[in-house]
Amino acid sequence: MRTETQVLKSKIEEVKNIPTLPGVVSKITSMIHDPHVSTEKLGGIISKDQVLSAKVLKLVNSPFYGFPGRISSVSHALVLLGFNVIKGMLISASVFDMMSRAMVGLWEHSLGCATVAGIIGRKLNETDSEEVFIAGLLHDIGKVMIKVTLLEDFEAVLQAAKEEGAYMREVEERIVGVNHAGIARWVAAKWNLPANIAEPMTCHHDPTRAKDYARRAAMVHLADLLIQAVGFGDSGSPFVPPLHPRTLPLLGVDLDFIETVLLELEENMDSLSEFSLEV
Ligand SMILES: [Fe+2]
Ligand SMILES: [Fe+2]
Numbered sequence: 526m527r528t529e530t531q532v533l534k535s536k537i538e539e540v541k542n543i544p545t546l547p548g549v550v551s552k553i554t555s556m557i558h559d560p561h562v563s564t565e566k567l568g569g570i571i572s573k574d575q576v577l578s579a580k581v582l583k584l585v586n587s588p589f590y591g592f593p594g595r596i597s598s599v600s601h602a603l604v605l606l607g608f609n610v611i612k613g614m615l616i617s618a619s620v621f622d623m624m625s626r627a628m629v630g631l632w633e634h635s636l637g638c639a640t641v642a643g644i645i646g647r648k649l650n651e652t653d654s655e656e657v658f659i660a661g662l663l664h665d666i667g668k669v670m671i672k673v674t675l676l677e678d679f680e681a682v683l684q685a686a687k688e689e690g691a692y693m694r695e696v697e698e699r700i701v702g703v704n705h706a707g708i709a710r711w712v713a714a715k716w717n718l719p720a721n722i723a724e725p726m727t728c729h730h731d732p733t734r735a736k737d738y739a740r741r742a743a744m745v746h747l748a749d750l751l752i753q754a755v756g757f758g759d760s761g762s763p764f765v766p767p768l769h770p771r772t773l774p775l776l777g778v779d780l781d782f783i784e785t786v787l788l789e790l791e792e793n794m795d796s797l798s799e800f801s802l803e804v
Contacts, residue, residue: 616663
């Protein structure tokens with residue numbers, strides 16, 4: 526008979542076995558370290574995967590993404606938004622694609638969180654607020670990993686969280702041995718996401734745990750709560766978690782700020798609900 530600790534240990538090993546990135550994404554990721562590679566060349570490689578690049582262009586040109594003007598090609602997007610943003614989009618497009626049908630609620634929650642994070646970033650004049658959007662898009666990727674590797678446990682987590690009215694992360698720790706933020710840290714490391722995206726994504730429950738990007742983590746944290754509060758998408762959590770007390774001081778704002786964010790979100794609600802990654 527295996528002890529409970531052994532069972533948890535083997536589950537952790539299983540979840541830790543993060544899948545490799547889809548072909549085109551891992552190819553460009555390895556190429557990016559070569560200083561001689563041009564944006565055109567990278568853009569050309571991504572464009573060869575027509576479905577994936579169409580999804581990326583659809584996302585960057587969506588009204589809720591908030592990028593002014595039309596971006597017509599992947600190379601153009603690379604120049605304007607930078608490699609890490611495009612990589613984050615490619616990752617989200619491929620990851621959510623494999624689970625979109627099964628996890629529509631989580632996809633909507635992630636897209637909504639990304640949108641709100643982007644709104645907050647722009648309102649606070651964060652440089653490269655597109656990266657904050659990406660962190661929002663990927664913040665709950667640990668939940669996807671649990672679902673993909675340990676389906677029964679994923680269902681058990683949802684059920685237990687609901688029945689006990691408990692935090693998903695606490696139930697995950699009990700049932701899987703690690704919570705989705707911890708898994709996100711492994712994902713970010715394995716897929717080489719830069720710290721300015723990885724930290725806000727992995728510290729979305731507690732921005733004070735971020736080493737260098739606490740302000741961005743506070744943006745994703747607030748966005749995660751607000752999108753649950755307005756009831757868009759389904760994070761799997763039975764209730765809206767409380768706001769971390771350091772959030773508003775970290776952002777340097779007061780409660781009125783939240784109201785202006787919600788007003789702008791309201792304007793984007795229709796385009797958000799209508800958006801689908803299908804091309
Ligand atoms: Fe979370
Ligand atoms: Fe979330």
